Amino acid sequence: MRKIFVLGGDGFCGWPSALHLSNKGFDVTIIDNLSRRNIDNELGVMSLTPIATIQERIKAWEEISGKKIEFYNIDIAKEYTVFLDLILKKTPETIIHFAEQRAAPYSMKSSKHKRYTVDNNLNATNNVLCAIVDSGLDIHLVHLGTMGVYGYGTAGMKIPEGYLEVFMKTEDGKEVSSEILYPVNPGSIYHMTKTQDQLLFLYYNKNDKLKITDLHQGIVWGTHTAETKLDERLINRFDYDGDYGTVLNRFLMQAAIGYPLTVHGTGGQTRAFIHIQDSVKCIELAIKNPPKENEKVKIFNQATETHRVRDLANLISEMTGVEIQNVKNPRNEDAENELRVENKNFLELGLNPITLEKGLLKEVKEVAQKYTHRCNKEMIPCKSLWTSDTKTKVLI
Numbered sequence: 026m027r028k029i030f031v032l033g034g035d036g037f038c039g040w041p042s043a044l045h046l047s048n049k050g051f052d053v054t055i056i057d058n059l060s061r062r063n064i065d066n067e068l069g070v071m072s073l074t075p076i077a078t079i080q081e082r083i084k085a086w087e088e089i090s091g092k093k094i095e096f097y098n099i100d101i102a103k104e105y106t107v108f109l110d111l112i113l114k115k116t117p118e119t120i121i122h123f124a125e126q127r128a129a130p131y132s133m134k135s136s137k138h139k140r141y142t143v144d145n146n147l148n149a150t151n152n153v154l155c156a157i158v159d160s161g162l163d164i165h166l167v168h169l170g171t172m173g174v175y176g177y178g179t180a181g182m183k184i185p186e187g188y189l190e191v192f193m194k195t196e197d198g199k200e201v202s203s204e205i206l207y208p209v210n211p212g213s214i215y216h217m218t219k220t221q222d223q224l225l226f227l228y229y230n231k232n233d234k235l236k237i238t239d240l241h242q243g244i245v246w247g248t249h250t251a252e253t254k255l256d257e258r259l260i261n262r263f264d265y266d267g268d269y270g271t272v273l274n275r276f277l278m279q280a281a282i283g284y285p286l287t288v289h290g291t292g293g294q295t296r297a298f299i300h301i302q303d304s305v306k307c308i309e310l311a312i313k314n315p316p317k318e319n320e321k322v323k324i325f326n327q328a329t330e331t332h333r334v335r336d337l338a339n340l341i342s343e344m345t346g347v348e349i350q351n352v353k354n355p356r357n358e359d360a361e362n363e364l365r366v367e368n369k370n371f372l373e374l375g376l377n378p379i380t381l382e383k384g385l386l387k388e389v390k391e392v393a394q395k396y397t398h399r400c401n402k403e404m405i406p407c408k409s410l411w412t413s414d415t416k417t418k419v420l421i
Contacts (some may be wrong), residue, residue, distance in 0.1 A: 026054045027117060031155065031313070032101060033123030035079050036061050037262045038169060038245060042121065044252035044259065045305040046312070047092045051095065054078070054115060056108070057124070058100040058410055064131070068100075073263040073278060073396045074248070085258035093247075102148040104160045109156045110243045112346055118310050121332075122168040122240055124149050125218065129173065130409040132215035132267040132357070137242075146218035147225075154229045165228075165236045167308065167317040172243050172328055172366065173218045176210030181343070181366040187239070187324025213411070226322045236316045240307060240366045243297030243328030243366070246273040247385060248392045261301070263392065263402065267407030274387075274393075275338055275405070277386060280345040281393035289407070290354030292335025293361035297328035300379040310374045326368045329378035337381075343362040344383060345390070357411035 029046055033039040034055030059079065065071055069303070082096050099122055101108045112120075118355045126132065126148040132142040152167070157164045176182050189207045194200055203297045206227065211217040229235045255262045265278040276286050293417065299307075307327045316323045338349050354360070372378075379385070 026050060026052045027119065027312075028054070028117045029114075030054050030056055030115070030117045030120045030180050031123065032056050032120065032381040033125070033148075034096075034121075035059060035082075036123055037127070037264065038242075038301070039121075041083070041250040041253050041261050041301060042305045042308045043094060044086060044248060045324050046096055046309060047086065048090060048252050049309060051312075051383065054085075054100050054117070056097050056101065056111070060097060060126070062101075066269060070266045070401055070406070071399060073265050073393060073399055074260045075257070075399070076216070077258045077397070079326040081258055085256050085314070086252075089255055089259070090252075095142060101152050102145045104157065105152050108121050108152065109159055109367075112156055112160045112162065116162060117164060117386045119167060119315075120153060121308060121309070121312075122150065122153055122166060125169075125344075126215065128269045129213035130407055132218075133213050133411050134255055134268070139174040141351075143218055146217060147214075147221055150217065150222050150225055154225060154233075154235065157235055158229070158233045163236070165238070165312070167238045167311045168222065168240065169308075170219050170222060170239050170241045171216060172241050172326065173213070173216040174209045174223065174241060175210055183365040183369050184326065186326050186370055187322070205351060207334065212254045230322045234319060236318075236320070237416075238311045238316065240311060240325050242304065242307075243331075244271050244300045244382075245274065245301050245304055246271060246381075247301040248274070248389050248390070249258065250305055251405040258274075263396070266404040268409055271383075271406075272296065272334060274389060276338060276341045277389045278393040278400070279405065280347045281390050282397050282402070283347060284402060284405060285340045285348050285350035285407065286342060288335055288338050288349055289356065290351070291360045292333065292338055292351065293360065294334050295331050295362050295364035297326075297330050297331050297364060297366050298333065298381065299327060303329055303376065304381050306376060307371055310376060311370060314374055325370045326366050327371065328366050328368055329376075330380055331364050331366060332381065335420070337354065341386065343390045344386065352406070354411045355407050
């Protein structure tokens with residue numbers, strides 16, 4: 026049985042991934058410092074769905090599936106020796122790295138939140154890489170990155186999966202070619218940390234021959250996977266607040282409670298999307314198809330479709346009768362953009378994408394309706410700003 030560490034396995038993507046892999050017969054260990062739960066306390070907002078403690082979640086999974094998942098409360102950004110000792114004790118074959126602060130708005134709330142995001146994300150990633158090197162074990166690292174490293178412009182072409190061939194002229198007039206990482210254009214401190222992750226991966230792959238797969242994921246929507254719907258104690262997070270709620274889930278929650286759909290600016294921003302069930306399948310495919318020895322970092326675009334925000338709002342408004350409300354965009358970005366994404370790698374590995382269908386939208390809306398009593402309407406608007414207006418931000 027292949028042993029797998031899921032770092033950040035209590036989170037929005039980590040928990041359903043841990044269950045999916047356990048269900049597929051992998052020996053799963055979750056490592057998490059429960060920071061996302063602490064951020065709920067900081068922000069004064071809970072997941073719309075009721076989240077059991079990690080201990081209750083794991084106990085429920087064992088009762089239902091007969092399979093065990095171990096849990097260790099470790100802050101990998103700070104507790105390097107503890108983390109390395111666990112690697113040496115458990116000898117995982119794969120480490121899946123979700124253990125980063127994942128919200129762009131949260132990373133832009135203040136200088137405090139910017140510093141936390143950089144400290145946590147970069148230290149966590151570098152510590153994981155160092156620990157793999159120090160362990161001397163042949164470990165495949167699978168990292169959940171983001172499509173946001175590229176910004177949201179396409180230069181008239183599909184964004185390739187990681188690498189771009191460039192041509193240059195030498196001083197004597199000859200033309201030479203080279204393959205480089207596709208140029209990045211991060212739009213937030215969170216996205217900036219993911220661009221730095223790429224460089225760390227490139228270095229450790231080149232210098233220490235580490236096997237690394239970097240998954241550039243689109244915006245996740247949906248609530249259930251095959252495993253999380255088995256018991257309410259296994260249910261996944263449903264974030265709806267302005268800092269952590271993903272746009273499509275936010276719209277569906279707003280529709281469920283009759284709250285106007287808040288479209289930032291013109292709504293002309295095009296985004297890449299993926300359903301949560303496809304997200305966990307992509308993780309499995311990445312594990313089963315590691316880089317070959319001495320192969321460069323594998324980079325997959327983990328997205329299945331792109332949509333303009335206003336088109337999504339119109340679709341849900343037509344479906345539910347809830348009106349659309351255009352509000353000021355807190356982000357520093359173009360009002361309109363095109364986005365085309367190459368995603369052939371996962372398709373060639375057998376992914377059969379779940380596309381945005383009304384049936385699944387209705388499922389998410391029904392989940393939101395079931396838990397409307399847990400919604401704090403004051404937390405719906407996004408209050409984190411991308412500007413440096415000190416009158417509206419606390420800089421500490």
